[in-house]
Amino acid sequence: MTLIEKLENNVRLTQEDGVALYDLDVLVLAKYANKIRETKHGKKTYYNVNRHINPTNICKDVCHFCAYSASRKNPKPYTLKHEEIMDTVKNSVKNGIKEVHIVSAHNPETGLEWYLEIFAKIKKEYPNLHVKALTAAEIHFLSEQYDKSHEDIINLMIQNGVDSMPGGGAEIFDEDIRKRICGGKVTSEQWLDIHKIWHEKGKESNATMLFGHIETRESRIDHMIRLRTLQDKTNGFNAFIPLVYQKENNFLKVTDFPTANEILKTFAISRIMLDNIPHLKAYWVTSTIKLALIAQEFGANDLDGTIEKESINSAAGAQSANGMAQDSFTSLIKNSGFIPVERDSLYNEL
Numbered sequence: 602m603t604l605i606e607k608l609e610n611n612v613r614l615t616q617e618d619g620v621a622l623y624d625l626d627v628l629v630l631a632k633y634a635n636k637i638r639e640t641k642h643g644k645k646t647y648y649n650v651n652r653h654i655n656p657t658n659i660c661k662d663v664c665h666f667c668a669y670s671a672s673r674k675n676p677k678p679y680t681l682k683h684e685e686i687m688d689t690v691k692n693s694v695k696n697g698i699k700e701v702h703i704v705s706a707h708n709p710e711t712g713l714e715w716y717l718e719i720f721a722k723i724k725k726e727y728p729n730l731h732v733k734a735l736t737a738a739e740i741h742f743l744s745e746q747y748d749k750s751h752e753d754i755i756n757l758m759i760q761n762g763v764d765s766m767p768g769g770g771a772e773i774f775d776e777d778i779r780k781r782i783c784g785g786k787v788t789s790e791q792w793l794d795i796h797k798i799w800h801e802k803g804k805e806s807n808a809t810m811l812f813g814h815i816e817t818r819e820s821r822i823d824h825m826i827r828l829r830t831l832q833d834k835t836n837g838f839n840a841f842i843p844l845v846y847q848k849e850n851n852f853l854k855v856t857d858f859p860t861a862n863e864i865l866k867t868f869a870i871s872r873i874m875l876d877n878i879p880h881l882k883a884y885w886v887t888s889t890i891k892l893a894l895i896a897q898e899f900g901a902n903d904l905d906g907t908i909e910k911e912s913i914n915s916a917a918g919a920q921s922a923n924g925m926a927q928d929s930f931t932s933l934i935k936n937s938g939f940i941p942v943e944r945d946s947l948y949n950e951l
């Protein structure tokens with residue numbers, strides 16, 4: 602069977618097929634990715650009214666692509682007090698957020714309670730607010746720092762009110778590349794195992810892939826297939842989020858940045874390869890809003906949310922520091938020919 606015949610007949614693609622997809626014209630890929638999007642979601646594009654909070658930038662790890670952690674490239678360390686975080690949440694709830702998304706650096710000095718108790722405080726004050734928090738990388742850091750198993754940390758998260766896990770820290774699973782960009786933090790196997798444990802508790806999460814740095818097309822497909830294999834077992838991933846590498850203020854020496862064509866191909870190929878993950882998110886923070894809107898034609902059916910404020914990618918050059926107003930956000934989706942649908946964090950329509 603040729604690759605096109607496989608695409609026509611919705612045959613699950615292999616690693617070799619996935620790499621070969623990159624040789625197809627971008628508009629051919631758009632056609633097949635869009636067919637899958639239309640079957641699953643029609644013209645709907647989901648978004649969430651949310652607030653990102655990044656409580657500390659002090660980190661024991663040194664990921665070469667990172668511009669967020671306090672280092673000689675970003676010499677402004679901070680750690681928020683719980684009261685400061687609660688003030689932020691209070692103001693954001695007034696603005697109508699439905700989700701708070703909390704991810705941090707790996708700060709070895711705060712104590713485990715600082716990481717966990719804030720979730721319980723938020724849940725107590727705002728029981729209907731969805732708490733999405735702690736990437737698998739943070740869970741691994743906390744388990745090592747405080748001599749607990751991954752499952753112990755996950756149980757503590759659940760006890761303290763965390764509703765779902767974000768997809769960060771996956772970067773790229775290929776072990777050689779991973780070693781070069783973020784050696785020392787959670788391994789690929791550990792990342793996948795942490796999500797597996799989380800899913801086995803009946804909880805949902807997302808998965809990311811950082812691309813556009815020193816990875817290869819082969820390693821992107823390998824990344825997708827490792828996620829697809831876990832999803833076959835657990836069915837706990839809601840969304841796949843390809844993150845475009847941001848180039849400012851970090852230690853990774855990248856000279857070739859992906860073209861818009863390569864980024865859109867990667868979105869379309871993600872939609873085609875990940876036949877068992879329901880949603881494909883174009884995270885406008887890293888792709889730019891313009892490309893995220895175009896990505897709707899390449900399989901993406903979710904544009905994340907209004908965000909309100911964001912520190913991690915904006916430190917590396919992304920235009921996301923102040924989020925986006927809900928009206929502008931929905932107008933942009935409508936004007937691009939799609940139907941904006943506000944969702945909750947687990948993709949229930951609001």
Ligand code: SF4
Binds near residue numbers: 661
């Ligand atoms: S990406 Fe996260 S773990 Fe890595 S250096 Fe930055 S803050 Fe630390």
